[in-house]
Amino acid sequence: MNYWLMKSEPTTYSIDDLIRAPKSTDHWEGVRNYQARNFMRDNMRLGDQAFFYHSNCEIPGIVGIMDIVRESYPDFTALDPDSKYYDPKSTPEDPRWFMVSVRCLEKFKKIIPLGLLKKYSELNKMILLKPGNRLSVMPLTSQEWQFILTLKKELNG
DNA sequence: GCCAACGTTGGC
DNA sequence: GCCAACGTTGGC
DSSP: OOOEEEOOOOOTHHEEEEESSGEEEEEEOOOOOHHHHHHHIIIIOOOEEEEEOOOOSOOOEEEEEEEEEEEEEOOOOGTTTSTOOOTTOOOOOOOOOEEEEEEEEEEEEEEEEEEHHTTTTTTTOOGSSSSTTSSSSSEEOOHHHEEEEEEEEHHOO
């Protein structure tokens, strides 16, 4: 199994939005970065787990856990001229952008703030913590994943 | 293919 | 709101 971290701005789409969706399941739309796309398209597999990360907000951090319930398929918002994610260079015959479907497995009682993640040398190789990093979909090692789960237990009891 | 200008991300 | 770090665009 692979482990991931996926960012979303809560004002755009929060973990509560995902929980409100039918079966707490939704498509992950709007990724418009090639590296992030390639991770989703080429490496994300059914059953992989991912942290839901809230970015660009008052307290950025990890807010819950998802799993991948559908592997990559074309991001239809890229084909919709009315979507803010519209990309005229993407066509049905040759889709440029891809999405996966995710399901919320757990929402943490307390967020794991970015500022806390930064305090542990065990995590200092995480892409998330690299200076200047802006990647919105990134892999985690199983060690990083497990370490963050123990942090979560300490925080949430 | 180079690179300056511009747009975006996202922490603070 | 500021700004650093990137990614993309487009002229040449």
